[in-house]
Amino acid sequence: MSDKKYLFKRNNVWWVKLAVPLSLRNELGYDLRRSTGEKDLDKAIPVRDKIIEEFKTEFQIKKINADDKGIVLRGTEHMQKTDISDPQYFHKVVDCQYACPAHTNVPEYIRLIAQKKYDDAYMLNWESNVFPGILGRTCDRPCEPACRRGRTHDKPVAICRLKRVTYDYKNDIDPYLPEIPKVKNGKKIGLIGAGPASLTVARDLLPLGYEVTIFEKDNKPGGLMRTNIPSFRLPAEVLDEEVYRIIKMGADLKTNSYIDSLENIIDSFDAVFVGTGAPKGKDLEITGRKEASENIHIGIDWLTSIAFEHTKSIGKKVIVIGGGNTAMDCCRTAIRLGADDVKVTVRSPKSDMKASDWELEEAIDEGIPILDNTSPKEFLLDDKGKLKGMKFEKMEAQYTDGKRKLIPTGEEIIIECDDVLLAIGQDNAFPWIEKNIGIDFNEWDCPIVDKTTMQSSHPKVFFGGDAAWGPENIIWAVAHGHQAAISIDNFCSEIDLFDRPPPLTNLVSQKMGIHEWSYDNDISQEVRLEVPHADLKQALNDLKMEVELGFDEKLALDEAQRCLNCDMQTVFQEKLCIECDACVDICPTDCITFTTNDTEEKVREKLRVPALNLDQDLYVSGKLVTGRVMIKDEDMCVHCGLCAERCPTGAWDIQKNNYIEAHNLNKDKVKTKEVA
Amino acid sequence: MSYFKPINKHPNLEKNKLGLTRRDYEGGVSTLCAGCGHDSISACIIEACFRLNIEAYKVAKLSGIGCSSKAPAYFLNASHGFNSVHGRMPSIATGANCANEDLLYLGVSGDGDSASIGIGQFIHAIRRQVNMVYFVENNGTYGLTKGQFSATNDLESKNKYGEDNLFPPIDLTSMAIQMGASYVARSFSGDRDQLVPLIMGAIQHKGFALLDIISPCVTFNNHDSSTKSYDYIRNHNEAMGKTDFVPLGEEIKTNYDEGSSVEVKLHDGSRLSLEKTDHNFDPTDAGNSLDLIRKKNKEGKIITGLLYVDNKCKPLTEIMDLPDKPLNTLEQDELCPGSEILEVINNDLS
Numbered sequence A: 001m002s003d004k005k006y007l008f009k010r011n012n013v014w015w016v017k018l019a020v021p022l023s024l025r026n027e028l029g030y031d032l033r034r035s036t037g038e039k040d041l042d043k044a045i046p047v048r049d050k051i052i053e054e055f056k057t058e059f060q061i062k063k064i065n066a067d068d069k070g071i072v073l074r075g076t077e078h079m080q081k082t083d084i085s086d087p088q089y090f091h092k093v094v095d096c097q098y099a100c101p102a103h104t105n106v107p108e109y110i111r112l113i114a115q116k117k118y119d120d121a122y123m124l125n126w127e128s129n130v131f132p133g134i135l136g137r138t139c140d141r142p143c144e145p146a147c148r149r150g151r152t153h154d155k156p157v158a159i160c161r162l163k164r165v166t167y168d169y170k171n172d173i174d175p176y177l178p179e180i181p182k183v184k185n186g187k188k189i190g191l192i193g194a195g196p197a198s199l200t201v202a203r204d205l206l207p208l209g210y211e212v213t214i215f216e217k218d219n220k221p222g223g224l225m226r227t228n229i230p231s232f233r234l235p236a237e238v239l240d241e242e243v244y245r246i247i248k249m250g251a252d253l254k255t256n257s258y259i260d261s262l263e264n265i266i267d268s269f270d271a272v273f274v275g276t277g278a279p280k281g282k283d284l285e286i287t288g289r290k291e292a293s294e295n296i297h298i299g300i301d302w303l304t305s306i307a308f309e310h311t312k313s314i315g316k317k318v319i320v321i322g323g324g325n326t327a328m329d330c331c332r333t334a335i336r337l338g339a340d341d342v343k344v345t346v347r348s349p350k351s352d353m354k355a356s357d358w359e360l361e362e363a364i365d366e367g368i369p370i371l372d373n374t375s376p377k378e379f380l381l382d383d384k385g386k387l388k389g390m391k392f393e394k395m396e397a398q399y400t401d402g403k404r405k406l407i408p409t410g411e412e413i414i415i416e417c418d419d420v421l422l423a424i425g426q427d428n429a430f431p432w433i434e435k436n437i438g439i440d441f442n443e444w445d446c447p448i449v450d451k452t453t454m455q456s457s458h459p460k461v462f463f464g465g466d467a468a469w470g471p472e473n474i475i476w477a478v479a480h481g482h483q484a485a486i487s488i489d490n491f492c493s494e495i496d497l498f499d500r501p502p503p504l505t506n507l508v509s510q511k512m513g514i515h516e517w518s519y520d521n522d523i524s525q526e527v528r529l530e531v532p533h534a535d536l537k538q539a540l541n542d543l544k545m546e547v548e549l550g551f552d553e554k555l556a557l558d559e560a561q562r563c564l565n566c567d568m569q570t571v572f573q574e575k576l577c578i579e580c581d582a583c584v585d586i587c588p589t590d591c592i593t594f595t596t597n598d599t600e601e602k603v604r605e606k607l608r609v610p611a612l613n614l615d616q617d618l619y620v621s622g623k624l625v626t627g628r629v630m631i632k633d634e635d636m637c638v639h640c641g642l643c644a645e646r647c648p649t650g651a652w653d654i655q656k657n658n659y660i661e662a663h664n665l666n667k668d669k670v671k672t673k674e675v676a
Numbered sequence B: 001m002s003y004f005k006p007i008n009k010h011p012n013l014e015k016n017k018l019g020l021t022r023r024d025y026e027g028g029v030s031t032l033c034a035g036c037g038h039d040s041i042s043a044c045i046i047e048a049c050f051r052l053n054i055e056a057y058k059v060a061k062l063s064g065i066g067c068s069s070k071a072p073a074y075f076l077n078a079s080h081g082f083n084s085v086h087g088r089m090p091s092i093a094t095g096a097n098c099a100n101e102d103l104l105y106l107g108v109s110g111d112g113d114s115a116s117i118g119i120g121q122f123i124h125a126i127r128r129q130v131n132m133v134y135f136v137e138n139n140g141t142y143g144l145t146k147g148q149f150s151a152t153n154d155l156e157s158k159n160k161y162g163e164d165n166l167f168p169p170i171d172l173t174s175m176a177i178q179m180g181a182s183y184v185a186r187s188f189s190g191d192r193d194q195l196v197p198l199i200m201g202a203i204q205h206k207g208f209a210l211l212d213i214i215s216p217c218v219t220f221n222n223h224d225s226s227t228k229s230y231d232y233i234r235n236h237n238e239a240m241g242k243t244d245f246v247p248l249g250e251e252i253k254t255n256y257d258e259g260s261s262v263e264v265k266l267h268d269g270s271r272l273s274l275e276k277t278d279h280n281f282d283p284t285d286a287g288n289s290l291d292l293i294r295k296k297n298k299e300g301k302i303i304t305g306l307l308y309v310d311n312k313c314k315p316l317t318e319i320m321d322l323p324d325k326p327l328n329t330l331e332q333d334e335l336c337p338g339s340e341i342l343e344v345i346n347n348d349l350s
């Protein structure tokens, strides 16, 4: 994982958090945040270091000046009135939706679940993330660590598993699918690879009348979702339903069609999308690798051969090398194939492992030991030249200035094994793209792709998913697919690619009458509910048996109540406020303060509870009658609506913020909206 | 739709010396109209008790009848309480104060409760120097009975329906100073920075402390022709400079220029530091205070702040030389004089 220290992402650009040590804060104040101007994390990291260095110097100079003159330096500008007409302002308050790469409207679908409107809840998901049933089982769920509930209570809402509920409980949703025009628009688009990225592009373009052809080297569509995600996590029926739903919308799927030359097909299409993933598993070139190759397998290739039922067994003793999710899938699959001694080894300490917490937990629950700080040295062979074990060296992690170094300790261990699975990463590979057709590659052989438009240096060729910047996950592949579809549509309509449709938003008051609001504001104090699991013994004997059973209806409805409705926005109108403080007193989490305006730093310090979470914005009103301003710290708001309920003049209102990230399915809606 | 305040609180909420947060001093959900000044006063009482590290079980909340008199239900859930009949809270407070000196008495009343039906009781509680904080939540109207004029409503202030007020107002602060109240302040429910330290000072003061707090009734007396509306008070409020409450053993944090502040020492050694304004005002001189109030009334200004303080007064229990211990803790040997003394008394009678 890249080093994100002091970095956070806002409006798709990386920012640096800067803070002065506490001891000097009173004297100098602190600079809150500064943009790196970079969308790419790898580029943002060096910029971050530069900004921090500059800041240190600037800070030293300020300090010396201040010491000399005995003056106190602080920022001079007062906070600006918050512009709530900027769709991003309230979007950011919906922590989960903001964190979701496809900006799924989470609180709305959770409310629909609470009303048992499973079809609607499913469709809302389908529009933005395309694969609710698949993602509800496998998503990397960046929404959950972002969820407000993790700050106000203990654990986040089980957003991902509630998504699964929409799939599990829906009825036939075919009637709600978009209509596909019979008369086509005459543009032909070629998609290479049938993974989630390409499928999303197809889903977005088909309703607009494009003729879409998908080339897939395997005999079935789905990409890594089919070949690598084991069916005990993602059953084939779920995958098939959601993947073929898109094919049935009218895509021309050509399976067993490996593209070996881009040049050969490029002229047959108006635009080409490359969604071929990062198909090359990394190898481990150490002593004995060649000699023992019969029993050493590249994890992702091995999982693929199991998915296609070419491999049906493995040795009794298996070592899995690697600390990511692939390693977790490999070890759990090995156990199900009949291995009885499976160990995972990883170079780093357990706390630094790349695997998601829940995937790691599942592996541990299935009784698989994780040996951390264990670095592979050598494959060991017996007299007949067959693999018999591996030599490792124990490592020790040392941290200096927040940077980790793994130091060899000299202690060696030997582990016996029959087979080894390598799960140490994936690379992109494009042997089939000719170097002279206008697609530029960087020094690591990755194509140069624009972060906004997904366009390569060849105007007709677009990239997305793992093929663009290396392995990520399904939801990022979907998000890329949406953006690429917008670009392809613009490109084919001769519209500037940067002239992109804005997101759809509107704010609608939820007041229904006196003491009547249209949403359930009661705050459940329940702890996060666990998803029931299948019987472990049975599950371990069956490669295809789904381990997680999903929430039953009762659990789903209870879990749905935990959501804090973060899209129910508190909207303030200073003209109506009589400064009676009713909202200040009723607010359970002390979000609201009436005070004099000042610099952000000073304001953050003088609120009823100082606003220390710099990732969360302050909502600042215009000047009130007394000359003060209203400041609301969005950080801890539980969206109970009581500020509006207690306000005698209606200066506070609760308005539902319906934010829909632009994608081609709502293209027409976006246009009408603009006219209206 | 729920209008109960959720139990969630900000994880970084400040704690006082007892380890309690402000929220631990709350009461039930208010049933007063949204925006009522009385709710703001409750919040200031909560804040003051929180900051003074008061243990709620050592407080008694007393009140009469009125919206204001309902307010004690909305703060300090864990305290004692007595809701008396209309205007009779001062007698209850007097009795309770004699029976148990150890509790902190917070009397909450309204302008109707104190300036009309209960005015006789009010005056005698002052005269007797009952050791209590007496809040008048003054809105110029009988809120609870739907907006009749009260005795503190200004002559020129019409009611909500445009009817004229025929009688001049009673000024409770001057009356209290004349009757011997030893701590008299006026404030505004919408000015917390001023009100909280004044409440803290009143709590630490020993003797009768009156807080006459203008507290707009949003429902019946917040119209354009009212002189007790939020807007009118904000436009006519003449606050007497900043008041700071300085707990015992702490240094004054705000820095006024030399000679620009007056300090008042309270009974327990804590202090009130008052920023001086151009009134050249000495809050310990009753004549001076009465003059200032009269002068500002004439100018059509509402003077707010600490108006008068006598920190040398003797409270009721000292005047009457009552036992230091609460009566209910006195043991038999303290209560029963014994047969020898009984004999002396009996002989006296014969």
Ligand SMILES: Cc1cc2nc3c(=O)[nH]c(=O)nc-3n(C[C@H](O)[C@H](O)[C@H](O)COP(=O)(O)OP(=O)(O)OC[C@H]3O[C@@H](n4cnc5c(N)ncnc54)[C@H](O)[C@@H]3O)c2cc1C
Pocket: A138, A139, A140, A192, A193, A194, A195, A196, A197, A198, A215, A216, A217, A218, A221, A222, A223, A224, A225, A228, A229, A257, A258, A259, A260, A275, A276, A277, A278, A279, A300, A303, A325, A326, A329, A432, A464, A465, A466, A467, A471, A472, A473, A474, A475, A477
């Ligand atoms: C073991 C494992 C487990 C994972 N688990 C999860 C998970 O739980 N959750 C999650 O979100 N993500 C998971 N991922 C990551 C996720 O699967 C990928 O990020 C995602 O599938 C990428 O989608 P994509 O469309 O870019 O490419 P892919 O899914 O890789 O699809 C690419 C497709 O292109 C085809 N192709 C490649 N080259 C050619 C060519 N020249 N001609 C024709 N076809 C070609 C391939 O056959 C493949 O079908 C996992 C990955 C692995 C390896």
Ligand SMILES: Cc1ncc(C[n+]2csc(CCOP(=O)(O)OP(=O)(O)O)c2C)c(N)n1
Pocket: B065, B066, B067, B068, B069, B086, B109, B110, B111, B112, B113, B114, B117, B137, B139, B141, B142, B143, B144, B145, B150
């Ligand atoms: C003996 C008696 N007389 C009259 C009433 C009717 N009454 C109830 S409240 C009230 C006036 C309250 O006014 P105030 O004390 O100013 O309180 P507010 O509601 O304005 O806060 C009156 C006259 C009563 N309850 N009891």
Ligand code: SF4
Pocket: A094, A095, A096, A097, A106, A107, A146, A147, A148, A149, A156, A157, A159, A562, A563, A564, A565, A566, A567
């Ligand atoms: S509480 Fe609900 S709306 Fe808020 S961040 Fe969590 S899931 Fe999203």
Ligand code: SF4
Pocket: A570, A586, A587, A588, A589, A590, A591, A592, A632, A636, A637, A638, A639, A640, A641, A642, A643, A644
């Ligand atoms: S909705 Fe209003 S009262 Fe409720 S937590 Fe948010 S700001 Fe506070």
Ligand code: SF4
Pocket: B031, B032, B033, B035, B036, B037, B038, B067, B068, B139, B143, B144, B216, B217, B218, B219, B220
């Ligand atoms: S009627 Fe007036 S005094 Fe009574 S609760 Fe309503 S606003 Fe407050």
Ligand SMILES: [Mg+2]
Pocket: B066, B068, B110, B111, B112, B137, B138, B139, B140, B141, B142, B143, B150
């Ligand atoms: Mg009244």
